[in-house]
Amino acid sequence: MLIHNAKVVTWGEPCQLLEDHAVWIEAGMIRELGPSKAVLNKHMDAEKLDAGGKLLMPGNICAHTHFYGAFARGMAIPGSAPRDFPEILKKLWWPLDKALTEEDVRYSALVCLIDAIKHGTTTLIDHHASPNAIHGSLDVIADAVDEAGVRAVLCYEVTNRDGPEKTQAGLEENIRFIERCQAGSVAGGLVQGTFGLHASLTLSDQTLQDCRRLLPQGVGFHIHVAEHEADQDDSLSKAKVRVVNRLHEHGILGEQTIVAHAIYVDAHEIDLLAQTGTWVTHQPRSNMNNGVGVAEVESLINAGVSVCLGNDGFSNAMWEEWKTAYLLHKVWHRDPRRMPGDLVKKIAVDNNARLAGMFFPEAPIGEVREGAQADLILVDYHPTTPLTVGNLPWHILFGFHESMVTTTMVAGKLLMDEKRLLTLDEAEITKRSRELVPEVWERYQTFVPAD
Ligand SMILES: [Zn+2]
Numbered sequence: 001m002l003i004h005n006a007k008v009v010t011w012g013e014p015c016q017l018l019e020d021h022a023v024w025i026e027a028g029m030i031r032e033l034g035p036s037k038a039v040l041n042k043h044m045d046a047e048k049l050d051a052g053g054k055l056l057m058p059g060n061i062c063a064h065t066h067f068y069g070a071f072a073r074g075m076a077i078p079g080s081a082p083r084d085f086p087e088i089l090k091k092l093w094w095p096l097d098k099a100l101t102e103e104d105v106r107y108s109a110l111v112c113l114i115d116a117i118k119h120g121t122t123t124l125i126d127h128h129a130s131p132n133a134i135h136g137s138l139d140v141i142a143d144a145v146d147e148a149g150v151r152a153v154l155c156y157e158v159t160n161r162d163g164p165e166k167t168q169a170g171l172e173e174n175i176r177f178i179e180r181c182q183a184g185s186v187a188g189g190l191v192q193g194t195f196g197l198h199a200s201l202t203l204s205d206q207t208l209q210d211c212r213r214l215l216p217q218g219v220g221f222h223i224h225v226a227e228h229e230a231d232q233d234d235s236l237s238k239a240k241v242r243v244v245n246r247l248h249e250h251g252i253l254g255e256q257t258i259v260a261h262a263i264y265v266d267a268h269e270i271d272l273l274a275q276t277g278t279w280v281t282h283q284p285r286s287n288m289n290n291g292v293g294v295a296e297v298e299s300l301i302n303a304g305v306s307v308c309l310g311n312d313g314f315s316n317a318m319w320e321e322w323k324t325a326y327l328l329h330k331v332w333h334r335d336p337r338r339m340p341g342d343l344v345k346k347i348a349v350d351n352n353a354r355l356a357g358m359f360f361p362e363a364p365i366g367e368v369r370e371g372a373q374a375d376l377i378l379v380d381y382h383p384t385t386p387l388t389v390g391n392l393p394w395h396i397l398f399g400f401h402e403s404m405v406t407t408t409m410v411a412g413k414l415l416m417d418e419k420r421l422l423t424l425d426e427a428e429i430t431k432r433s434r435e436l437v438p439e440v441w442e443r444y445q446t447f448v449p450a451d
Helices: 036-042 067-072 085-098 102-118 137-148 164-183 205-214 229-239 243-249 267-275 284-290 297-302 318-333 341-359 392-399 426-447
Strands: 002-009 017-026 029-035 048-050 055-058 060-065 121-126 151-154 191-193 195-199 221-225 258-261 279-282 307-309 376-379 405-410 413-417
Touching: 002 036, 002 376, 017 036, 029 036, 060 258, 060 279, 060 307, 060 318, 060 341, 067 085, 067 102, 067 426, 085 426, 102 121, 102 137, 102 405, 102 413, 102 426, 121 341, 121 405, 137 151, 137 164, 137 191, 151 341, 164 191, 164 195, 164 205, 195 205, 221 243, 229 243, 243 267, 267 297, 279 341, 284 318, 297 307, 297 318, 297 341, 307 318, 307 341, 318 341, 318 392, 341 392
Parallel strands: 002 048, 002 055, 060 121, 121 151, 151 191, 195 221, 221 258, 258 279, 279 307
Antiparallel strands: 002 017, 017 029, 055 376, 376 405, 405 413
């Protein structure tokens, strides 16, 4: 495959903006990058795709998401509206995840994967829960990811909230799936596993110890941390230490561990996250929606923590998350200098690419250069003001819309071209999901605790 007549945004170091360039793709990778004419002349027989002057850039990466939440859209929460985040968990997410059958898990994932492909998100790191369909749930999601053709990292969230049997089942699901990924390529190598934990506040010392002891070699954990003060209150009463210290004592932190949110962490905990090389993901849309507060992202970065950008189950339109991060920190700090565009880009592009690269180390992800993975999108953006490498983040923040993504490719395979989905049948998936959801909503109602 040869994509020509593109304005290439390379990302990577140094980032370049290359007019009328082409990439030649073979065996899932970018083998050649050069001026259109030269590359065309060299590969006369290659299958060609004329980019028509659109931007060709690496696909977006989402560092923390929940496919299982897709069916919450439009769902009514019975009784009084949740007052805070712990109530949102109890009245929305915990009864909803209990309502999911294996088929719901599959369609919930497929719905999100369509959204991802349409919006140019090519790698997703998911955190799954379906307490009444645990065993094999990660295989079900992996099959959906395989059908879609994107790249994903999967895990099951271990928790004590549903009793010891389900704790054990969650633990086993992680191990089984990680070992399956390590034993041979899953979805042609596009799916990897990591070890999911819900959050300190639903995990006992014994469970943390068991998970650490049984953690397969070569992987880390993916866990929510201090999304609300409740996580700290719980840790202080249960373990007499703060959440990050508690997780550190149990060996949960480290260079392969992802911590989502880290909103209520103090300076010492930030140091600990930095010293251990733990990744932190930021999800501003979710934080605003839950009314939980704002992570001190700039303090984390200044301390040396690699902060990445996730969406926590919001739409896989990652530029929406860029825009929210850019705006939120300004209003929160009453300072328009906070969270500048180039810092959003560093988080969403550079750090997300490094995180994805940890799971898929065979070739660089998130940049257009020879030898990199061919995870690419075409963006139909024709700026009315000069576009340079320096001002590109601000063009994305103020000019880009996900609807401008016309073409999505992962590992050299076209998943969408000219807005036509090539791997997933959107009509069928939409139809089936609308058949399934009324029953999910009905079951959900039975699990919601009374006010
Ligand atoms: Zn989350």
